[in-house]
Amino acid sequence: MLDDTLKSQLGAYLERVTLPIEMVASLGDDDNSAQMRELLQTIQSLRADKISVAYDGTDARKPSFSLQRAGTDTSLRFAGLPLGHEFTSLVLALLWSGGHPPKVEQVLIEQIKALSPAHGGDFNFEVYMSLTCHNCPDVVQALSLMAIFNPKVKTTVIEGGAFQDEVNAREIMAVPSVYLNGALFGNGRMLVEEIVAKLDTGAADKDAAKLSAKDPYDVLIVGGGPAGAAAAVYAARKGIRVGVAAERFGGQTNDTMAIENYPSVQETDGPKFAAALEAQTRSYGVDIMNLQRADKIVPAAEAGGLTEVVLANGGTLKAKTVILSTGARWRNVNVPGEAEYKNKGVAYCPHCDGPLFKGKDVAVIGGGNSGIEAAIDLAGVVKYVTVIEFADQLKADAVLVKKLHSLPNVTVHTNAQTTEITGADGKVNGLKYKDRATGVEHHIALEGVFVQIGLVPNTEFLKGVVDLSKFGEIVVDSRGHTNVPGVFAAGDCTTVPYKQIVIAASEGSKAALSAFDHLIRH
Known part of the structure; x- marks a missing residue:
């Protein structure tokens, strides 16, 4: 099932496992069950000293297997083969269960551990995914992480192709689809912070207060796509204080499968590209505030010297200069039936x-x-x-x-x-x-x-503040200036023609240089 190269890579990852892991498989007589047995046997053979596998499971979903750290009562189950885009999710689940620390902030881990249903019981999650879905791994990995660190979170990852009867019965026509205690919890890509925030009702207020307490930035970038990331890198290299408030770091590149026209990168996919953008941006010490949607901009002239960005959760960020790189979203066809049957066909x-x-x-x-x-x-x-x-x-x-x-x-x-x-x-x-x-x-x-x-720019919150074109795009000059002093814009949300990744990145770089020029002149 796994070729020699993949086995070698998996073996290298499993060397990081330090605590014993137990897996229990529930199998049938079908081909998928035979493939699952082969997969689990391969995993065990690579770290037999730390990983045990039993094949006497009695779960109703076959094939499936549970995965947990020995001696704990956590509950994580994979129903169907976690291959394709989900192979990484399986590897991470093995590493986290085996004691290897996840790459998330400790404060988030503590927040996950503290989650508890208001009326007792457990959070029973079922997440339906497909092996070709590039948005699904974020959700699968988030719910796996939560199950590993909190026994009250029980997660079952279900490959829709292997359990088509369930998919049909629940009329699932879009993935990832997440159910909590039998009721639909959410559709589409969700990060672990988003899921935790939905479960922790006080999280939004605490987050808003934390954001409002931050010191002013020299350059604050609103939006984390290619334009925003490039702007952050160019600004940070000037040695100034830079922040990025992004609804979803990586922007639309997260939804793009093949990227084959970016100079020096012969071929990659969107999620990898987005991850690389974030890693490079973080390497410069940029303060990334993810899952933050801007609701309002108050120009410096009205706010007493610093431009203010008011966020959807009520928090307010302040900056000497602001770069708007809010990108665009899929355009709706706007006919009867579109909204009614979204995710239902x-x-x-x-x-x-x-x-x-x-x-x-x-x-x-x-x-x-x-x-x-x-x-x-x-x-x-x-x-x-x-x-x-x-x-x-x-x-x-x-x-x-x-x-x-x-x-x-x-x-x-x-x-x-x-x-x-x-x-x-x-x-x-x-x-x-x-x-x-x-x-x-x-x-x-x-x-x-x-x-x-096509696309529609994410600029509705800017009406009456900066000049917009008849298509809702931010009007900018050749240097990325808007009509508001100290406010710049770049990328797909602007009047710059041709909405391409490479163009957005170059415009973001230009806006950062213009913002720095503004700082040293004012």
């Missing part, structure tokens, strides 16, 4: 949710690069793909269009306006579109709709 990430539509008919709205890449990706998984494009021709690169037309299970409708996403019994059952040339409306029966129609 309406999806935005083909890599994450595509496997849940195996053997089904789906549509992709959008004929640009992202839409056609999504259609090509989905065509290898689903039964049939219908592409709906508003313009009279596809806007994607020629090489992608050629590849799309070579696929036997794809139909393209151009000059087509999506008018409604239809559904029944709480999930998608079709899509309506109007032929813009004839005015005739059509209905396509399908079970999934992937929306891929």
